Amino acid sequence: MIHLPNQRARGSAAVTLIGGIVILLATLYFLVKLATSGYYSDVDATTESATATRIMPTGNVVMGDGTPVGMRTGEQIFKKVCIQCHAADSTVANSPKVTHNAEWAPRIAQGFDTLFNHALNGFNAMPAKGGATDLTDDELKRAIAYMANQSGGNLEAPPVAASGEAASGTAASGAAASGAAASGAAASGGATDVAANDEGKKVFEGLCMACHGANSAIPNAPRITNKEDWAPRIAQGKPLLLKHAMEGFTGPKGGVMPAKGGNPDLTEAQISAAINYMANQSGGNFK
Numbered sequence: 478m479i480h481l482p483n484q485r486a487r488g489s490a491a492v493t494l495i496g497g498i499v500i501l502l503a504t505l506y507f508l509v510k511l512a513t514s515g516y517y518s519d520v521d522a523t524t525e526s527a528t529a530t531r532i533m534p535t536g537n538v539v540m541g542d543g544t545p546v547g548m549r550t551g552e553q554i555f556k557k558v559c560i561q562c563h564a565a566d567s568t569v570a571n572s573p574k575v576t577h578n579a580e581w582a583p584r585i586a587q588g589f590d591t592l593f594n595h596a597l598n599g600f601n602a603m604p605a606k607g608g609a610t611d612l613t614d615d616e617l618k619r620a621i622a623y624m625a626n627q628s629g630g631n632l633e634a635p636p637v638a639a640s641g642e643a644a645s646g647t648a649a650s651g652a653a654a655s656g657a658a659a660s661g662a663a664a665s666g667g668a669t670d671v672a673a674n675d676e677g678k679k680v681f682e683g684l685c686m687a688c689h690g691a692n693s694a695i696p697n698a699p700r701i702t703n704k705e706d707w708a709p710r711i712a713q714g715k716p717l718l719l720k721h722a723m724e725g726f727t728g729p730k731g732g733v734m735p736a737k738g739g740n741p742d743l744t745e746a747q748i749s750a751a752i753n754y755m756a757n758q759s760g761g762n763f764k
Contacts, residue, residue, distance in 0.1 A: 546611055546613065546616075547613045547615065547616065548637055548638070549612075549616050549619070549637075550619055550623070550637055551616075551619035551620045551621075551622055551623025551624075551634055552623055554609070554612065554616055554617075554619065554620040554623075555575070555620055555623050555624060556739065556740065556741075557609075557683070557684055557739065557740045558607045558608070558609045558612075558620070558684065558687050558739075559575075559607055559620055559624060560735065560739035561687055561688055561735055561738060561739045562603075562607075562687075562688070562695065563575050563624055564735065564739070565577065567733065568727070568731060568733045569602075569695065569696075569733065570602075570696070571601065571602065572602075572603075573624075573628070574628075575624045575627045575628055576627055576628055577628060578628050578629035580628070581624070581625060581628035581629055581630060582629060584625075585625050585628075585629065585630040585632070589618070589621070589622075589632050592621050592625070593614075593617065593618055593621060596617050596620075596621055597614070597617060601694070602694035602695060602696070603694075604687060604690060604692065604693055604694065604695075607620075607687045608686040608687030608688065608690050608693065609683065609684075609686065609687060610682070610686070611682070611683070615635040618634055618635050619634040619635060619637075621634075622634035670764075673750050673753065674750070674753070674754060674757075676746075676747060676750040676751075677747075677750035677751045677752075677753050677754030677755075678754050680743065680747050680748070680750060680751040680754075681701070681751050681754050681755060684738045684739070684740055684743075684751075685738055685751055685755065686701075688738075689701050689755055691703065696730075696731075696732060697728050697730050697731065697732025698732060698734075699755075699759070701755050701758050701759055702758050702759055703759060704759050704760035706759070707755070707756060707759035707760055707761065708760060710756070711756055711759075711760065711761040711763075715749075715752065715753075715756075715763050718752050718756070719745070719748065719749055719752060721734060722734065722736075722737065722738070722748050722751075722752060723736065723737060723745060723748055724736055738751075
């Protein structure tokens with residue numbers, strides 16, 4: 478009878494222990510429920526492909542003709558950039574012409590790595606990446622392989638991903654539509670000065686920079702921001718400059734400008750915008 482206080486103490490300890498266990502189990506239960514609820518309650522939603530879909534970007538960066546950057550073929554790059562100096566009928570000194578095997582043979586013999594290094598960093602009068610700063614390493618290698626293989630070589634070009642080709646087709650269609658719309662707007666006088674300047678800059682950076690960049694070493698090609706180079710051209714007037722750019726022109730000192738800079742897809746409005754951009758960066762005031 479005299480042990481009642483001890484019995485009460487033991488009973489209180491037991492109650493406390495059981496209560497602690499209940500609280501612990503309840504806490505674990507709610508943590509498990511929290512971890513297995515929400516986004517990940519569906520097993521299919523946790524797969525690698527589903528996760529990739531959720532975090533994928535909402536769009537692709539595209540350049541020039543609408544082909545995503547990194548997905549352009551060697552032929553595309555040649556026709557838009559390299560053709561200005563490496564065309565079969567080019568008159569640019571010391572520039573190997575495509576299909577001229579004798580000119581390419583000693584260069585091919587140097588090896589793909591050397592050719593790539595020269596194209597990537599610039600070599601003699603060859604500007605880095607041919608002036609097209611948006612080219613990726615793989616795209617540059619494709620362009621080299623395309624030219625070399627048209628000229629007696631057998632270089633292996635990095636492949637273009639199949640998914641990229643499909644995406645580029647879609648992007649190209651969109652770009653063609655937007656290009657047509659932009660051309661129509663310019664023809665109707667609806668484009669603003671800012672839009673025209675942006676279009677000119679885009680064409681310059683994607684094409685004209687190869688020969689007309691401020692640091693270009695291409696002989697007889699007026700360099701942007703160099704007022705001395707541009708002054709006599711600006712003095713000839715915009716209509717004549719546009720005619721030369723649209724149709725091609727060989728200067729009195731042997732400089733060669735291919736029609737539309739070698740890109741037949743450009744519209745007259747785009748060519749006009751590019752001329753305005755270059756001339757106005759070099760002392761002109763064309764509209």
